[in-house]
Amino acid sequence: MITQNERSIALACLDFAREAGAQKARITLNKNTEDLIATLDGEVDKVTRCADRSLSIALFVDGRFGTFSVNKMEAEALRDFIFKAADTVRMLAPDACRTLPDPARCCTSAVTGTEMDIYDPSRESVTPSQRREAALAAAVAGRLAGKDLDASLACGHEGMRLISEEGEYSDSVFDTLVVDSQGLECIHSETSFDYGVEVTVEDAEGNKYSDYWWTSSPRLAGFDASDCGFEAIRRACAQAGSEPAPSGKYNMVVSRDMASRLVSPLLNALNGYSIQQGNSFLVGSEGRQLFSAGLSIVDEPWRKGEAGSKLFDGEGVATREAPIIEDGIVRRYFINTYMAGKLGIAPTVEDAIRPRVCPWPSPGLDAAALMRQCGEGILVTDFNGGNCNMTTGDFSYGISGQIFKDGRIVRPVSEMLITGNFLGLWQHLLAAGDDYRLCATKLVGSLAFSGVDFSG
Amino acid sequence: MNNNMDLFGVDCAGLRSIVAEGLKGGRWCDLYFEQTVYNDLLLRDGTVASGGFHLDYGCGVRVLDGEKTGYAYSESTDMPALLDAARAAAAIAGKGGSFGSSAPLCPPEINRVEYAWDSTSKKELAAWLERLEAAIRAREPRTVKVIALLSWSQSDILMYNSLDSLTSDSRPLGNVTVTVIFRDGTRTEQRNVSRSYRCGREMLSGELLEALADEAVAGLDDSFAARRPKGGRMPVVMAAGASGILLHEAMGHAFEADFNRKGQSIFSDKMGQRICKRGINIVDDATIPGNRGSLRIDDEGVLGQKTYMVEDGVLTSYLHDRISAEWYGVAPTGNGRRESFRYNPIPRMRATYMESGTDGTLQDLIGSVRKGIFVDKFANGEVKIGEGDFTFYVNRGYLIENGRLTMPVKDINIIGNGPQALADIEAVAGDLKIDDGTWTCGKEQSAAVSCGIPSVLIKNLTVGGE
Numbered sequence: 001m002i003t004q005n006e007r008s009i010a011l012a013c014l015d016f017a018r019e020a021g022a023q024k025a026r027i028t029l030n031k032n033t034e035d036l037i038a039t040l041d042g043e044v045d046k047v048t049r050c051a052d053r054s055l056s057i058a059l060f061v062d063g064r065f066g067t068f069s070v071n072k073m074e075a076e077a078l079r080d081f082i083f084k085a086a087d088t089v090r091m092l093a094p095d096a097c098r099t100l101p102d103p104a105r106c107c108t109s110a111v112t113g114t115e116m117d118i119y120d121p122s123r124e125s126v127t128p129s130q131r132r133e134a135a136l137a138a139a140v141a142g143r144l145a146g147k148d149l150d151a152s153l154a155c156g157h158e159g160m161r162l163i164s165e166e167g168e169y170s171d172s173v174f175d176t177l178v179v180d181s182q183g184l185e186c187i188h189s190e191t192s193f194d195y196g197v198e199v200t201v202e203d204a205e206g207n208k209y210s211d212y213w214w215t216s217s218p219r220l221a222g223f224d225a226s227d228c229g230f231e232a233i234r235r236a237c238a239q240a241g242s243e244p245a246p247s248g249k250y251n252m253v254v255s256r257d258m259a260s261r262l263v264s265p266l267l268n269a270l271n272g273y274s275i276q277q278g279n280s281f282l283v284g285s286e287g288r289q290l291f292s293a294g295l296s297i298v299d300e301p302w303r304k305g306e307a308g309s310k311l312f313d314g315e316g317v318a319t320r321e322a323p324i325i326e327d328g329i330v331r332r333y334f335i336n337t338y339m340a341g342k343l344g345i346a347p348t349v350e351d352a353i354r355p356r357v358c359p360w361p362s363p364g365l366d367a368a369a370l371m372r373q374c375g376e377g378i379l380v381t382d383f384n385g386g387n388c389n390m391t392t393g394d395f396s397y398g399i400s401g402q403i404f405k406d407g408r409i410v411r412p413v414s415e416m417l418i419t420g421n422f423l424g425l426w427q428h429l430l431a432a433g434d435d436y437r438l439c440a441t442k443l444v445g446s447l448a449f450s451g452v453d454f455s456g
Numbered sequence: 457m458n459n460n461m462d463l464f465g466v467d468c469a470g471l472r473s474i475v476a477e478g479l480k481g482g483r484w485c486d487l488y489f490e491q492t493v494y495n496d497l498l499l500r501d502g503t504v505a506s507g508g509f510h511l512d513y514g515c516g517v518r519v520l521d522g523e524k525t526g527y528a529y530s531e532s533t534d535m536p537a538l539l540d541a542a543r544a545a546a547a548i549a550g551k552g553g554s555f556g557s558s559a560p561l562c563p564p565e566i567n568r569v570e571y572a573w574d575s576t577s578k579k580e581l582a583a584w585l586e587r588l589e590a591a592i593r594a595r596e597p598r599t600v601k602v603i604a605l606l607s608w609s610q611s612d613i614l615m616y617n618s619l620d621s622l623t624s625d626s627r628p629l630g631n632v633t634v635t636v637i638f639r640d641g642t643r644t645e646q647r648n649v650s651r652s653y654r655c656g657r658e659m660l661s662g663e664l665l666e667a668l669a670d671e672a673v674a675g676l677d678d679s680f681a682a683r684r685p686k687g688g689r690m691p692v693v694m695a696a697g698a699s700g701i702l703l704h705e706a707m708g709h710a711f712e713a714d715f716n717r718k719g720q721s722i723f724s725d726k727m728g729q730r731i732c733k734r735g736i737n738i739v740d741d742a743t744i745p746g747n748r749g750s751l752r753i754d755d756e757g758v759l760g761q762k763t764y765m766v767e768d769g770v771l772t773s774y775l776h777d778r779i780s781a782e783w784y785g786v787a788p789t790g791n792g793r794r795e796s797f798r799y800n801p802i803p804r805m806r807a808t809y810m811e812s813g814t815d816g817t818l819q820d821l822i823g824s825v826r827k828g829i830f831v832d833k834f835a836n837g838e839v840k841i842g843e844g845d846f847t848f849y850v851n852r853g854y855l856i857e858n859g860r861l862t863m864p865v866k867d868i869n870i871i872g873n874g875p876q877a878l879a880d881i882e883a884v885a886g887d888l889k890i891d892d893g894t895w896t897c898g899k900e901q902s903a904a905v906s907c908g909i910p911s912v913l914i915k916n917l918t919v920g921g922e
């Protein structure tokens with residue numbers, strides 16, 4: 001949690017900024033503490049202790065603007081730093097659009113930092129030995145080493161063996177304090193208990209396959225990593241014997257753990273900087289139906305107890321629940337105060353905080369249901385590289401996954417590519433599931449599309 | 457030379473006592489003090505109205521017990537804070553160790569600074585960015601927006617370890633990245649060009665300005681006309697320079713010794729074996745003066761060096777940090793790198809390239825292909841270490857039809873398998889070029905790297921398309 005002393009330091013920085021000639025200033029204090037235990041093949045391999053504090057300082061001086069950061073917290077050093085920063089700002093060109101947000105838009109309800117109920121005070125009492133126990137309990141290599149994996153883990157393949165298991169348990173607390181010269185003061189605190197594991201398996205011919213699985217919870221009571229290692233092994237074994245399928249157009253189902261990869265470019269394209277600079281394929285899209293009527297994305301930042309929830313954005317502006325894309329129609333850009341001035345439009349929050357893709361055409365759909373609905377196609381379970389041209393929306397990604405026919409998985413595929421344009425892809429949305437991973441901060445269930453170009 | 461002890465407020469006795477505390481938990485302990493000051497200036501909408509500087513300061517303490525690592529850091533370099541960090545790192549709790557000794561290091565000066573960055577006013581630096589925008593607009597009337605970021609940093613480092621080895625370093629890094637938006641009727645194109653060097657303000661020459669402006673607009677008509685090719689497997693000719701991303705993704709990561717020590721890499725059982733045709737040499741090099749990937753000394757206090765990974769087609773060395781070098785019983789190769797004092801070092805690439813071959817010129821390679829693709833501009837790549845499947849994203853290229861470049865193509869991913877792609881290199885031209893873009897590798901931590909390659913012909917890769 002932010003201490004009274006740290007709060008005093010942040011407020012002192014506002015005084016230093018005023019003293020240095022800044023008419024306005026915003027100070028953001030970020031603080032992160034993390035303890036991590038990594039395992040390799042069932043033994044403790046790494047113990048790490050992290051403790052970070054940094055101040056981000058935004059200065060508005062004589063119609064000019066600059067941003068600075070520092071992780072030295074001594075008062076005299078900070079004063080010198082801010083005076084030097086103000087001198088630097090004076091050398092920049094003036095920019096009339098730079099200002100703090102309207103106080104009426106700012107958050108007044110983040111007083112203790114715990115309002116979102118994602119801070120677990122029990123994290124403070126977790127002992128080093130409990131961390132070791134948690135990391136070792138989640139590791140599965142000791143139970144599986146030196147013998148063939150059983151059929152349920154090996155997805156029916158014989159002679160599969162676990163070659164390597166790297167696990168990481170960590171617990172952390174992250175605190176943010178934002179204060180500005182207009183009287184804004186808001187605090188956010190969250191804890192996180194995490195486990196991620198990467199495994200490499202080998203088949204009888206010596207071919208290797210690797211995969212990853214993870215879980216996370218803001219509360220220790222809701223944290224359960226017991227199946228992570230097994231799930232990673234199942235995912236790796238499912239790729240055994242994979243090879244490319246013939247190039248062509250296929251229905252595509254993207255599993256819930258990968259589907260956010262196809263949503264992020266839409267959210268990035270709605271960012272005010274991209275819109276203002278013209279390097280977004282969604283310039284001029286607000287209010288227009290550009291996607292399938294089945295696509296609805298809503299920002300839900302106020303879900304108490306759920307990871308990613310937050311009452312304010314980076315400027316201290318109050319978040320709110322709001323549609324982003326509704327029935328295929330773009331409802332909002334993400335416009336911060338600066339971009340609002342540049343574009344001459346009303347500001348919003350600067351980013352999607354906790355976006356959720358709404359189920360369509362009905363709730364209760366998961367990847368299996370989507371495969372049954374599609375009949376045949378390719379289930380994408382992993383992406384390998386690729387990118388999106390944000391100016392045009394053209395994309396191309398490496399993928400691996402499973403061919404399915406009659407709604408059932410037939411064989412694994414790898415070393416393939418999907419290529420297209422995001423506008424076209426989302427116009428061909430067939431269904432959106434609600435099998436969300438609640439530990440993620442973007443809630444995206446499995447997705448199904450028609451007519452996707454696969455190269456193999 | 458100033459060894460940076462004043463900067464961090466420590467002395468030899470203090471360093472020794474911190475390491476002694478760490479040695480209670482393992483047989484090796486090292487300290488990594490760092491102060492990095494990062495500056496930036498951003499040109500957008502015709503003016504440099506945004507900028508700042510950022511100070512990051514602290515010390516990492518690492519304790520090793522065999523391959524096991526204890527790591528902690530402190531943002532204060534006061535003795536009590538550093539001793540706390542040493543005790544936290546010692547929680548790896550092995551049998552404990554003692555001090556050894558080593559010969560003093562004399563690293564060569566490869567990253568020279570002629571003019572310190574702070575010897576020039578920010579107004580002058582901003583003016584250089586404004587001239588760059590003017591040069592681009594003068595070349596290309598279809599220019600809509602120019603976003604240019606100039607950043608420079610100075611990292612001052614002090615390292616001390618349980619061999620009683622004290623080393624220091626001063627690492628400059630300058631970067632220019634330019635994004636240009638062009639419009640032709642209703643069509644929009646974006647170009648990204650960049651340069652990065654370990655040097656001072658002298659990098660901002662008139663020649664660099666002209667080169668960036670030329671590159672930003674080169675082949676723009678083809679970019680507007682470019683289409684997606686028909687996808688599938690085909691021969692790929694990769695131009696000299698940035699195509700070195702192939703080596704970084706397809707081979708370099710798989711040669712990093714941590715992946716091999718753990719049995720995860722597809723190359724973990726191939727040491728000493730032929731993995732590509734005779735005559736091919738693949739290098740990871742820390743000694744190129746001013747190169748973004750160059751290091752006088754790595755982040756474990758090992759001399760920067762040039763490491764041959766593949767010699768005459770045979771795999772001869774992995775890239776080692778101290779942990780993997782001890783495990784394999786070889787000398788460390790100076791590849792122990794870290795993003796900052798917040799991270800423990802791991803094996804990372806530096807400047808990775810293939811030496812020139814003897815199979816003619818780029819035109820010879822293109823001329824030998826009946827139907828395939830030529831690529832020369834890239835964005836990013838990725839690799840799956842176990843399977844060896846790698847990808848890289850192509851910003852620009854052309855179809856090859858009957859030995860000639862025809863239709864321009866763009867925005868396609870290419871995928872292949874590392875060992876197979878190495879074996880499928882059919883021809884290597886004699887035109888090695890190191891690319892000086894702002895390449896950054898993201899293996900667990902961020903690291904400045906570079907890459908290069910002569911023009912090569914690969915028999916078969918899968919190209920994304922319609």
